[in-house]
Amino acid sequence: xxxxxxxxxxxxxxxxxxxxxxxxxxxxxxxxxxxxxxxxxxxxxxxxxxxxxxxxxxxxxxxxxxxxxxxxxxxxxxxxxxxxxxxxxxxxxxxxxxxxxxxxxxxxxxxxxxxxxxxxxxxxxxxxxxxxxxxxxxxxxxxxxxxxxxxxxxxxxxxxxxxxxxxxxxxxxxxxxxxxxxxxxxxxxxxxxxxxxxxxxxxxxxxxxxxxxxxxxxxxxxxxxxxxxxxxxxxxxxxxxxxxxxxxxxxxxxxxxxxxxxxxxxxxxxxxxxxxxxxxxxxxxxxxxxxxxxxxxxxxxxxxxxxxxxxxxxxxxxxxxxxxxxxxxxxxxxxxxxxxxxxxxxxxxxxxxxxxxxxxxxxxxxxxxxxxxxxxxxxxxxxxxxxxxxxxxxxxxxxxxxxxxxxxxxxxxxxxxxxxxxxxxxxxxxxxxxxxxxxxxxxxxxxxxxxxxxxxxxxxxxxxxxxxxxxx
Amino acid sequence: xxxxxxxxxxxxxxxxxxxxxxxxxxxxxxxxxxxxxxxxxxxxxxxxxxxxxxxxxxxxxxxxxxxxxxxxxxxxxxxxxxxxxxxxxxxxxxxxxxxxxxxxxxxxxxxxxxxxxxxxxxxxxxxxxxxxxxxxxxxxxxxxxxxxxxxxxxxxxxxxxxxxxxxxxxxxxxxxxxxxxxxxxxxxxxxxxxxxxxxxxxxxxxxxxxxxxxxxxxxxxxxxxxxxxxxxxxxxxxxxxxxxxxxxxxxxxxxxxxxxxxxxxxxxxxxxxxxxxxxxxxxxxxxxxxxxxxxxxxxxx
Numbered sequence: 061x062x063x064x065x066x067x068x069x070x071x072x073x074x075x076x077x078x079x080x081x082x083x084x085x086x087x088x089x090x091x092x093x094x095x096x097x098x099x100x101x102x103x104x105x106x107x108x109x110x111x112x113x114x115x116x117x118x119x120x121x122x123x124x125x126x127x128x129x130x131x132x133x134x135x136x137x138x139x140x141x142x143x144x145x146x147x148x149x150x151x152x153x154x155x156x157x158x159x160x161x162x163x164x165x166x167x168x169x170x171x172x173x174x175x176x177x178x179x180x181x182x183x184x185x186x187x188x189x190x191x192x193x194x195x196x197x198x199x200x201x202x203x204x205x206x207x208x209x210x211x212x213x214x215x216x217x218x219x220x221x222x223x224x225x226x227x228x229x230x231x232x233x234x235x236x237x238x239x240x241x242x243x244x245x246x247x248x249x250x251x252x253x254x255x256x257x258x259x260x261x262x263x264x265x266x267x268x269x270x271x272x273x274x275x276x277x278x279x280x281x282x283x284x285x286x287x288x289x290x291x292x293x294x295x296x297x298x299x300x301x302x303x304x305x306x307x308x309x310x311x312x313x314x315x316x317x318x319x320x321x322x323x324x325x326x327x328x329x330x331x332x333x334x335x336x337x338x339x340x341x342x343x344x345x346x347x348x349x350x351x352x353x354x355x356x357x358x359x360x361x362x363x364x365x366x367x368x369x370x371x372x373x374x375x376x377x378x379x380x381x382x383x384x385x386x387x388x389x390x391x392x393x394x395x396x397x398x399x400x401x402x403x404x405x406x407x408x409x410x411x412x413x414x415x416x417x418x419x420x421x422x423x424x425x426x427x428x429x430x431x432x433x434x435x436x437x438x439x440x441x442x443x444x445x446x447x448x449x450x451x452x453x454x455x456x457x458x459x460x461x462x463x464x465x466x467x468x469x470x471x472x473x474x475x476x477x478x479x480x481x482x483x484x485x486x487x488x489x490x491x492x493x494x495x496x497x498x499x500x501x502x503x504x505x506x507x508x509x510x511x512x513x514x515x516x517x518x519x520x521x522x523x524x525x526x527x528x529x530x531x532x
Numbered sequence: 533x534x535x536x537x538x539x540x541x542x543x544x545x546x547x548x549x550x551x552x553x554x555x556x557x558x559x560x561x562x563x564x565x566x567x568x569x570x571x572x573x574x575x576x577x578x579x580x581x582x583x584x585x586x587x588x589x590x591x592x593x594x595x596x597x598x599x600x601x602x603x604x605x606x607x608x609x610x611x612x613x614x615x616x617x618x619x620x621x622x623x624x625x626x627x628x629x630x631x632x633x634x635x636x637x638x639x640x641x642x643x644x645x646x647x648x649x650x651x652x653x654x655x656x657x658x659x660x661x662x663x664x665x666x667x668x669x670x671x672x673x674x675x676x677x678x679x680x681x682x683x684x685x686x687x688x689x690x691x692x693x694x695x696x697x698x699x700x701x702x703x704x705x706x707x708x709x710x711x712x713x714x715x716x717x718x719x720x721x722x723x724x725x726x727x728x729x730x731x732x733x734x735x736x737x738x739x740x741x742x743x744x745x746x747x748x749x750x751x752x753x754x755x756x757x758x759x760x761x762x763x764x765x766x767x768x769x770x771x772x773x774x775x776x777x778x779x780x781x782x783x784x785x786x787x788x789x790x791x792x793x794x795x796x797x798x799x800x801x802x803x804x805x806x807x808x809x810x811x812x813x814x815x816x817x818x819x820x821x822x823x824x825x826x827x828x829x830x831x832x833x
Contacts, residue, residue, distance in 0.1 A: 258539050274679070277569040285720045289804055471690045472683055476568045479679055506538055511545025518550065519671045520678050523571055524652060 180230030247325035264315030273522025291464035303437035593624025594641025600814035620647035722806035729770035
């Protein structure tokens with residue numbers, strides 16, 4: 061069920077009506093769980109069983125950690141984490157494994173190729189990991205945990221609610237159990253922060269329906285062999301437009317999730333913070349998909365030793381984290397290479413930043429922003445074209461097609477791309493030049509901006525499409 | 533400004549924008565607007581048919597191949613083309629069925645009947661609520677989109693600018709390189725198409741989709757004319773097209789329909805993509821089809 065579909069709007073309204081009915085207040089968690097299952101079932105009825113298996117696994121593992129003997133905690137937590145990762149690996153990477161190593165080799169290879177990818181598995185398994193690790197850490201350090209105060213049945217409800225909460229179920233933002241579970245309590249209609257929800261939802265739907273969905277129809281030609289017939293100018297414009305599209309798509313999704321969660325009284329973490337004004341790759345990863353970066357940092361980079369075990373080990377840790385982070389995005393080798401590219405960029409940046417100091421003036425800052433944006437944009441090609449040979453063909457066309465004639469239709473397309481990219485550029489620029497005057501003007505212009513976004517949502521939305529990150 | 537007023541003021545601004553823009557756009561309807569992309573163009577065509585042209589006597593449905601047909605005045609009656617780029621005749625048939633239209637003749641392009649319809653395309657167009665809202669709020673139609681209007685207004689400036697751009701990149705100097713590149717691209721596209729057309733389509737599936745549509749339309753006394761679009765000569769004799777031809781000729785025994793075979797495909801040059809007709813050859817093919825149609829309508833001519 062897409063966030064942009066009428067069915068989803070009906071689901072949210074129906075759930076809200078039940079959720080805020082005073083006589084049903086004690087059942088609020090159960091109402092949300094039922095809605096979440098309905099939301100999930102709508103897309104993949106059969107694969108709801110995978111979500112339920114994941115929930116049961118995490119319920120029992122976490123409860124053993126909470127109430128079991130001390131010596132069992134670590135093995136159970138480790139086993140639970142391994143089971144979560146195993147579930148993810150089986151469903152997500154089996155087809156890739158089958159295709160790469162067992163292709164045409166008989167029933168096993170064929171079976172692996174037919175394994176379906178359950179929606180949101182990359183996200184809900186990570187939620188399970190945070191639950192188990194957080195519970196273990198908290199129990200080991202303080203002797204208590206967020207699940208302590210509840211009865212068995214309440215714990216079952218709390219964990220199910222945490223993992224299945226539908227606004228974040230299929231593509232995050234990934235939220236730690238220690239930040240989410242304390243929020244599970246009675247909610248009241250009067251407490252809804254309408255202003256916060258309105259801003260998140262309007263901005264989210266604008267980014268998704270007006271920017272991303274329209275750019276999608278322009279960048280569709282980044283597809284073999286269609287791009288071969290395009291001029292260098294068009295190819296360049298499409299690369300940068302795709303960069304804006306993927307930002308608008310995912311940031312839009314995240315904002316809608318935040319807004320919907322707000323309607324039920326829950327606060328989800330911010331997932332994007334003006335990523336395209338980053339002056340360095342390390343800064344980019346603190347601004348892009350923040351909840352994933354935090355997860356990888358806390359549950360992978362730090363346990364690997366972070367930057368405390370010498371330079372070489374730090375570089376190695378960075379590469380491992382980025383390679384796995386890249387591979388988490390999709391079951392294709394190109395995602396691994398994408399992660400490797402970013403890891404390499406982080407390593408090189410770290411190496412030189414410790415040796416060379418660059419003057420922090422406006423020109424250098426602008427050049428660095430452009431440099432990072434260009435690198436990131438070209439790296440997205442590996443998302444759009446998971447086949448390496450197609451990426452190579454694209455780059456070849458980029459260099460070869462410089463002499464291709466620009467037609468009137470191309471110019472119209474360029475203009476349309478520019479028009480749709482402009483709001484995202486302005487959005488980033490107003491943050492970059494956030495003087496007191498800009499801030500004051502921004503506040504005054506807010507109703508015009510939000511009214512304008514509503515106007516464009518109604519009159520200029522693109523064709524409905526799935527969110528890019530849903531495939532991950 | 534207090535936060536609590538943001539919602540109220542935003543909605544006020546929204547209504548002011550919408551009413552002002554709708555008034556402007558409804559009173560200055562552009563005869564021809566620029567489409568942002570082929571899907572927008574498909575929606576635009578479908579909406580034009582649904583709101584303004586549903587009294588057409590002849591309706592053409594098909595894929596991008598038939599979308600190339602031009603100059604409707606060539607055809608013997610009031611004709612409207614709702615062939616969809618990247619889609620198939622089934623989307624056009626859905627529009628016809630959903631709109632309660634009663635054309636005399638529906639011309640169905642057969643080349644891409646293996647493609648099914650897309651509910652994501654025709655669903656919103658035929659949704660009763662959206663249909664009626666768009667009937668009265670022109671700004672919500674494809675032709676009234678702000679970006680479409682912006683592009684339409686910018687078009688003359690763009691064409692003006694283009695007069696100077698070729699001088700900058702010296703096309704003449706680059707001609708041999710370009711020709712070499714283009715022939716390489718054509719071959720790649722064509723190779724893909726030949727591979728695709730070598731496979732026979734699932735005619736059972738085609739019939740499952742086609743026959744119910746024909747049943748509904750024939751109950752409205754519609755006559756069907758199936759036709760083949762000329763394409764690259766290699767594709768005109770492909771197993772794909774021959775299989776579809778055989779299966780359609782079979783059903784013409786049951787329904788009131790005719791079948792127009794493709795003309796000699798060697799006579800019609802194709803574009804860079806290897807299978808779509810050029811604008812000029814599409815015009816020639818339109819004349820060929822129109823003449824065939826005239827004979828079907830009035831066999832004595």
